[in-house]
Amino acid sequence: MQRRTSATHRDRRCWLALCLCVSAVSAAAAPSWQERLTAALAHIDAAPDGPRIGVYVRALGSGESASFQAEQSWYLASAVKVPVAVAVLRGIARGVYQLDTPVTLRADDYVDGAGSTNRQAVGAALPIRYLLEQMVIHSDNTASDMLIGLVGLAQVNAVTAEVAPGGFGPITRLAEVRRATYGQLVPAAHRLAGRELLMLRQQRDDSARLQYLARIVQVPVGDFRLATLGEAYDAYYATGLNAGRLDAYGELLAQLADGQLLPPTQTRYLLGLMERVVTGPQRIRAGLPAGARFAHKTGTQRGRFCDAGIVQPAGGTRVVVVACTRGELSLVRAERALREVGTALCRSGVLTQGVPDAPSCAIRPPALPAAGHADPP
Structure with a gap:
């Protein structure tokens, strides 16, 4: 009887060891969220009816990251307005001016684009608060140039040089x-x-x-x-102005999210503005799971489209995502590609606590018919 009991225990130990071995092999065989994501991004990039894409993603909790052509230089368009906002809010944090400090609109500040500032008369005194809201939420170019005139280009470029030396080209008005x-x-x-x-x-x-x-x-x-x-x-x-590597821009967003660029009050204020952005609703945001918050900034110019921000999924940790497209004049097709980036991000599992292809993730949208290109904003 003792011999049978020992054999039974031995059999159980072997069975447990076998189960553990199978579990370990299965875990090793399962692709990581980075592998799932980069495979999906390669598929999006290879689509014959779409643009070329570059993407950088970082999970802020673990520091794990994924990169797809993010080390290349990409034109950032209005995404450069985030370092402009950081430079302005640093001045406010130092007490140089306040959100209600007025800035005078000059004839040289006018430039086409979204927003309402260029409908104001020369000499109008517009509060910094209004200009920041117009610049970030509505991507107003005239408001941007007024704020750049307030702080100076040197202060704006100092932000990017501090975050990622050599990662950005010069930012201009x-x-x-x-x-x-x-x-x-x-x-x-x-x-x-x-x-x-x-x-x-x-x-x-x-x-x-x-x-x-x-x-x-x-x-x-x-x-x-x-x-x-x-x-x-x-x-x-080709001049490299207002361009940068996407991993460098990801570092900018990571430092902003972690409170390294601004004091807490100014950090909350800027992230709050970025959550209220009204541009690009059919870009990355459209592919994110329900309930996810997205503090972001878009960029739009002829054949160049970007979306970059910080995702806060419900019940998960924050994730930085930076994505740009080029080689496609159609706004519709470029936005579809960026929406697919958001979907791929969700389906990778990084936003859903490691669960790939979660039910909360959007399905891949159907192919779109040919569309004309949008004029530059």
Whole structure:
């Protein structure tokens, strides 16, 4: 009887050891959230009817990260407004000015884009609070240039240099983006006035813009250095202005989320503004699980679209995600790709406590029909 009992115990020990071995093999065989995510991103990037993408993701609790072409330089467009906001709020934290301090609108501040600031009259005194809300929530370019004028470009570029030395190209005023782009066509465009930039934007199409520009600078279109406005944008993008690596931008957001860039009051204020962003509702946000909060900033320009922010999933830890597209003029198709990035992020398990393909994650949207491109904002 003793021999049978010992054999039974031995059999049980072997069975338990076998179960543990099988469990370990299964765990080792299961792909990590990073592997699931990068495989999905490669699929999105390879779609024949979509743009090329770059993505950086970091789980702030564990520090684990995933990168897909994030080490390349990507044009950030209006995503550069986050370091502008940080520079302004640092001035407020130092007591240099307050949220209610007025800033005077100058004729040189006007630039096309979203928001209501460029409908204000020259000489209007607009509070910093209003300008920050317009810049972050509505991506108002005129408000951005007023705030850059307040703190100076040196302070703005000091933020990015501090966070990730060498990770960002120079940040410029938003009006200079337009002047530098049109300047690729004809050097005299570097002297365009703010109201002239607004009028150029209001022209019906690229051909009309070139004709209007020719009248302003008194140079025939045939004498322009490049034939199209699209070529001018490509030449501008090649300068590296307002561009950066996505992992560097992810570091910026991680330090903001962890309170390393601003004191607690200013950190809460900026993240609150970023949660109220109204631009890009069909980008990453559309692919996130229900109940997730997203403090983010979008960027939109011809053939260049971005979405970058901090996801706070219900019951989970915060995750930084930075995504940009290029090579696709269609806003609809670029936003679909960014929405798929949000879906892939959710289905990887990093937002759902390690559960891949959770029911709360959106399904992959169907293919879209061909669509025309959106004019640059």
